[in-house]
Amino acid sequence: MWKLLIFIAAVGSLSVPSIGQEYLAMVGNWSFFNVQASGQMTNANVKATCEAAGMRYPCYHTGRDGCTNRYWSSNCIVFDDTLVSCETFLVLSENLCGHTDPPHCQPLDDTFVYIPAWLTDGSATGVDYETHTDHLHGAYYSNKYAMCAVSSVGDCYKFSTSAARHLEATHACLAVDGHMVDVKDDKKQQFLANMIAATTGSSTWLAMKTAPLPILHSDGTLALGSLQWMAGEPSSPFDLCVLLDSSNNYQAKIAFCTEQHSYVCVSDIVECSSNPCQNGGMCSDGLNSYVCHCTAGFEGDNCETDMDLCAQVVCPFNWQCQDQGDHFICNGQNFISPPFIQSHRLPS
Secondary structure (H helix, E strand, O other): OEEEEEEEOOOOOOOOOOOOEEEEEEEOOEEEEEEEOOOEOEHHHHHHHHHHOOOEOOEOEOOOOOOOOOOOOOOOOOOOOOOOOOEHHHHHHHHHHOOOOHHHOHHHOOEEEEOOOOOOOOEOEEEEOOOOEEEEEHHHOEOOEEEEEEEOOOEEEEEEOOOEOHHHHHHHHHHOOOEEOOOOOHHHHHHHHHHHHHOOOOOEEEEEEOOOOOOEOOOOOEOHHHOOOOOOOOOOOOOEEEEEEHHHOOEEEEEEOOOOEEEEEEEEOOHHHHOOOOOOOEEEEEOOEEEEEOOOOEEOOOOOEEOOHHHHOOOHHHOEEEEOOOEEEEEEOOOOOOOEEEEEEOOO
C-alpha cells in the first residue's frame, strides 16, 4: 500500500521536477538527486545547477569527522555515511547497488560531484558506467548530471501506491495516525512534486476541498441544524477536491472528490518516543525538536552529565564536601566534639 516513507524537517525551495531530475537514494538525513546540467561539468556548474533547482550539493568527501580534508569544503553538505567510506560516490554506490564500486553502479552513470582543490581547471569529478571508469575530468564533459541533495528529517511522509476517493484517502491517513498532506506555499508544493515524481509518479490528492454547499429552508435559514441526517450526509456529487496533476508537471488541479487518485499521508515524528533524556530527565516534545528537563545534579542536552556539585561550592572552615548526586554535604569533624554536618539540597 505504501511506496516510500521519507522523513523531512524543513522544506527548502525546490523547483518543480523536470525530465532532468531523478531521485537516487536517501543517506542519513539527505535525499540525493541527479539533476540535468547544461554546459561543462565544472564545480561552478555543478553548484549552479543544484542551486537553480533549490537544492544543496555534496562534496567528493562526506564532511563527517575524519572526512574533511581538501576534497570537502564548508559550502557542501555534511552527511552520515555510516562509516562506509569518506567518499560520496562510494557511499551512494553502496546504497544504490550494494557495493562500493561506483563505475559499476548504473544509477551513477554520467553523474558528477563537486570536488574542491582538485584540478586547476575547476573540474568536477564523475563516473561513467558504460566504460566503468571514474575520476572523470568534468571540464572535458558537457550536459551530464550534477549530484544534488535535499535535507530530509523531521516529518514522516507516506506515499500510497493504491488509488482512493478523497474521503477514503482521508480515513486511510487517520488510520496510520497521520493526516492527508496539505500545501500552503509553493515551496511545499515543489518539494512534494519532486518526491511524487520520484516515487509513484501519479496524480495525488491534497487535503484541501470545497466547503459543503449550504442547504436552506424556504425562508432562507440554514437547514443543517434542524434535521437528522444519514451518516455522510449532506453530501454532493459535485464536491470538489484538489490534486497535483501528474500530466501537467504536478500543478494543482480541481477534480471531483469521487475520483480515485494516489495520496500522501504525513505525521509528525514524536522525538520523545525514543526516550532520549537520561538519569530521570523529563522530555518535552516540540516541532522537530525536544527538550530535556534534567533532575537535580545532572545537565547536558540529554541530561547525560553528572554535575560535580563540589566543584561549584566552597565549604566553610575547610570542611570536606561530599557530592550526594542531587545535593552536597559539607562535613566538619574533629576528635573532641561529634561531627557537624551541613547539607544543601539543590532545587528540582
